Amino acid sequence: MYFSIKRKVLNLIYNIGIHLTGVVLKLGAQFNAKLKKGAIGRENTFKILKNSIQKGDKTLWFHCASLGEYEQGLPVFLELRKHYKNHKIILSFFSPSGYEIRKNSPIANVVIYLPLDTKTNAKRFLDLIDPELTIFVKYDIWPNFLNELKSRHLRAILISAAFRKEQSYFKFYGKQLKQALFAFEHIFTQNEASKVLLESINYTSVTVSGDTRYDRVYSQLSLDNSLNFIDTFKNNKLCIVAGSTWPEGEALFTEFINTQVSKDIKFIIAPHDIKPDRIKKLQEKINAKTVLFSERDKHNLAEFEVFIIDTIGILSKIYSYADIAYVGGAVGTTGLHNTLEPAVFGTPILIGNNHAKFLEAQALIDNGGMFEIDSQLNFNKTLNKLITDRDFRLQAGSYNKAFIEKNKGAVIHILDYLRI
Structure with missing residues (x-):
């Protein structure tokens, strides 16, 4: 009972924090061009999805925090693009630096800003795209989106993950983020230390695969x-x-x-x-x-x-x-x-x-x-x-x-x- 109440309190604090973040971002957008692009982009996300995804479409969802994570995930995205030729791919970014540079990415049918991680946004977002497979890259763990994926029994994996013991996932106050990790059916880590940290919180569906960035840069040698x-x-x-x-x-x-x-x-x-x-x-x-x-x-x-x-x-x-x-x-x-x-x-x-x-x-x-x-x-x-x-x-x-x-x-x- 105690732990249930504690979890609810932590969830409440997180959700209040997300709503406050939205307010701060909107205020900051009045003075910062980068924040303004993100604010406008997030306002348009649901409209873009409604116009781009039709009922019955098969979809995949790739999420990256920014440009670096996109480049990291790209070798996997390219292979999935080849395999799922009849699926529509939704590529989301949190940061304007990723979205603005890759908004015309050839691997995706739709490129969008990820809405803020509220429960309402998560439900609305997944109602629209209903992905057959979701891939998050490295980090940018959003609990409400991930928990909603899990509640709908939708597949999600995390690739090129790298964890450190000082991160919230492994602290007493990080239960919300820790719980979100269990929404992934499998996590691919960059190193053995990250696997050990995951196992310390009883997450065991993990493989040390290495970092996909090595595959990404190695492919550069085959280009002109x-x-x-x-x-x-x-x-x-x-x-x-x-x-x-x-x-x-x-x-x-x-x-x-x-x-x-x-x-x-x-x-x-x-x-x-x-x-x-x-x-x-x-x-x-x-x-x-x-x-x-x-x-x-x-x-x-x-x-x-x-x-x-x-x-x-x-x-x-x-x-x-x-x-x-x-x-x-x-x-x-x-x-x-x-x-x-x-x-x-x-x-x-x-x-x-x-x-x-x-x-x-x-x-x-x-x-x-x-x-x-x-x-x-x-x-x-x-x-x-x-x-x-x-x-x-x-x-x-x-x-x-x-x-x-x-x-x-x-x-x-x-x-x-x-x-x-």
Whole structure:
């Protein structure tokens, strides 16, 4: 009786919190463009579904928090798209950064924002789509949606999950989230530690499949990664690519370029934020001859030393030209970006030292292909070593490529479970 009352109280607190979150998001939307896009998008979700899904349609539902989870789930989504040719696929995002970039994804018939996780929204949403199979990627666990799936006996799995002992699922106050995990008929984890944590709460339908991101980046090798304008810019010289950069990391690069660089080295910088004022500030700080992607047709790119990519969507191809790569996010606190994208091309990588939540980062460091930096001095020393010692550079890069090769295969585990 005590535990039943306690659970009801925790559920009530959660549901009140979700409704308050909705109010806060609507207020914030008046002052923040990103929040505004999300608010407007969520308001349109049910209308889109009503116009797109007809009674009797067979459907699959894929949910991703944002762009990173979409890329992580994509290898599985593609295989399911091939198998379920007569099904309509609903792809949902919580974050505008995922929705805005992938709203025209070819793997889905309908791309939407996920409504807020209220009981009413969950019932209404599932009344409209009634999915034959639901796949959540990594995290973004929404209890009301998942519990509603379970109450309707609808299939749901979680893929590429990674858990840490400090998360709410494993605390006394996390019963609502913990209960939601049991709505999944099976969970595929990235590592053994996550499986052990799940078993500690008596969830046993779990498989250590690895991370589907390895399959995703490995597939990049089978694509045409050539970019003529990068060929022209690189001009057969050593090329350093700084991807998904933030100001803290860009400061390290501008200092290095301005004080240490030789004309035999080319730099490509692809900022995470490509707003014109940010790009202008970055360009003004660099003393070397610099050109923007948006101005590439006006110049002979071979004459420039620094190429700033003020667009999105081509970084994974650009990494194929890198002799050395830097991946942003971990110098500051914004979160490390995708280090596997350059690793698959056999490229040594530099990152900041704030990467504790990114399991693959420490693994790549331990494997000898990635290097963490914590100061300008350390950055300069490590980068100069990679520039001047060719054998060291090539060996480090080969460690990264071998690491990707070793860890791919998660998709096969998932498809085997689904009997596809």
